[in-house]
Amino acid sequence: QVQLVESGGGVVQPGRSLRLSCAASGFTFSNYAIYWVRQAPGKGLEWVAVISYDGSNKYYADSVKGRFTISRDNSKNTLYLQMDSLRAEDTAVYHCARDMNPGSASYYVGHWGQGTLVTVSS
Amino acid sequence: DIQMTQSPSSVSASVGDRVTIACRASQPIRNWFAWYQQKPGKAPILIYAASSLQSGVPSRFSGSGSGTDFTLTISGLQPEDFATYYCQQAHTFPLTFGGGTKVEIK
Numbered sequence: 647q648v649q650l651v652e653s654g655g656g657v658v659q660p661g662r663s664l665r666l667s668c669a670a671s672g673f674t675f676s677n678y679a680i681y682w683v684r685q686a687p688g689k690g691l692e693w694v695a696v697i698s699y700d701g702s703n704k705y706y707a708d709s710v711k712g713r714f715t716i717s718r719d720n721s722k723n724t725l726y727l728q729m730d731s732l733r734a735e736d737t738a739v740y741h742c743a744r745d746m747n748p749g750s751a752s753y754y755v756g757h758w759g760q761g762t763l764v765t766v767s768s
Numbered sequence: 769d770i771q772m773t774q775s776p777s778s779v780s781a782s783v784g785d786r787v788t789i790a791c792r793a794s795q796p797i798r799n800w801f802a803w804y805q806q807k808p809g810k811a812p813i814l815i816y817a818a819s820s821l822q823s824g825v826p827s828r829f830s831g832s833g834s835g836t837d838f839t840l841t842i843s844g845l846q847p848e849d850f851a852t853y854y855c856q857q858a859h860t861f862p863l864t865f866g867g868g869t870k871v872e873i874k
Contacts, residue, residue, distance in 0.1 A: 691804075691811065691854055693863040707862045708769070746816065753858035754802045756822075758810040 648672045648757045650742045655762030658732055666762060668725040668742030676700070676720035679751035682727050684738035685761070694740070695727065698751060710736075732766045739763050770794050770857050774866035780874040787842040789869045791855035796835045800859035803831055803840045806852045806868070814853075815840065845871070 654666040668680070682694040695706045695716040704716050715728040725742055739761040746756035771794040781787050793801075799818035804811040813822050815831035818838060828843045842849055850873055855866040 690868045691806070691856075691865040693856075693865065696863070705861045741810075746813065746822075752816070753800070753863055754813055754816045754856075755804070755811070756813060758812070760809045 648744065650744060650757060650759030652740060652742050652759045652762040655740065655764045657765045657767060659768050660733060660766055662732055663728070663730045664732060664764060666727040666729065666740055666742075666764070668727075668759060670723045670725065670742075670744070673744070674748070675718075675723040677748040679745040680718065680725045681743040681745070681755060682714075682716060682725075683741045683743050683755065683758075684736075684764075685741070686735075686738040689738075692738070696745075696751065696753070697725070699749065729764070732764075734766050737764060737766045769862055770797065770860055770864050772855050772857055772864050772866040774853075774855055774869050776869060777867065778870040778872060780872050781845050782874045783845055783847060785845045785874075787845055787849075787871060789840045789853055789855075789871075791833075791838045791840075791866050793836045793838075793857055793859075797857045797859035799834050800857060801831075801833070801838050802856045802858060803829075804854045804856065805849075806854060811854065816858075842871075 649671045651669045681696045697716045713731045717726045741761040742759040743755040744757040746754045773792045801818045803815040819831045852868045852870045
């Protein structure tokens with residue numbers, strides 16, 4: 647079955663960096679667009695970024711543009727999120743999520759990982 | 769950015785009740801719209817393209833609407849349906865979610 651397992655979360659000081667990873671299994675990773683979606687404690691869902699199945703297209707939320715970079719390694723079935731210049735408001739559970747359809751993205755999320763918690767605090 | 773406004777923010781209901789949740793987009797999005805059900809850890813998709821039921825989702829869930837106004841209806845609430853529901857527009861970047869509607873046990 648589809649599995650998405652995030653790692654790399656933790657406590658980090660404001661202004662520092664962190665890299666999240668998402669290991670995918672149970673499907674052909676290289677066929678799907680993948681998302682990062684986050685949820686701050688007690689808050690709703692916020693889309694962060696998406697990368698196309700081949701890595702050629704990337705889009706970001708305005709709140710993270712210029713600070714976060716999404717990438718993927720299809721040979722390792724792994725998605726990444728490089729987070730630089732972290733702020734307190736980036737504190738959230740970060741979920742890796744797969745598009746519903748193979749090929750061109752539908753921009754609907756079909757499967758979710760459990761998430762990894764990032765806490766930005768001094 | 770397209771703002772998605774859900775109402776109500778919470779609803780108390782009993783098993784067997786019919787529950788309706790609304791979502792309004794700040795500009796027209798045709799039918800580029802989805803509903804998700806969140807329980808701890810994950811948020812599986814229920815409805816996509818405004819009214820298409822995702823495979824495996826019970827038929828008591830239905831979606832309607834187009835343009836700016838959308839509705840999720842649960843016909844005959846079951847114990848496993850108590851959760852938080854989110855709408856999402858897939859028309860324009862940035863993708864945006866509604867603020868959520870918590871369905872609680874009365």
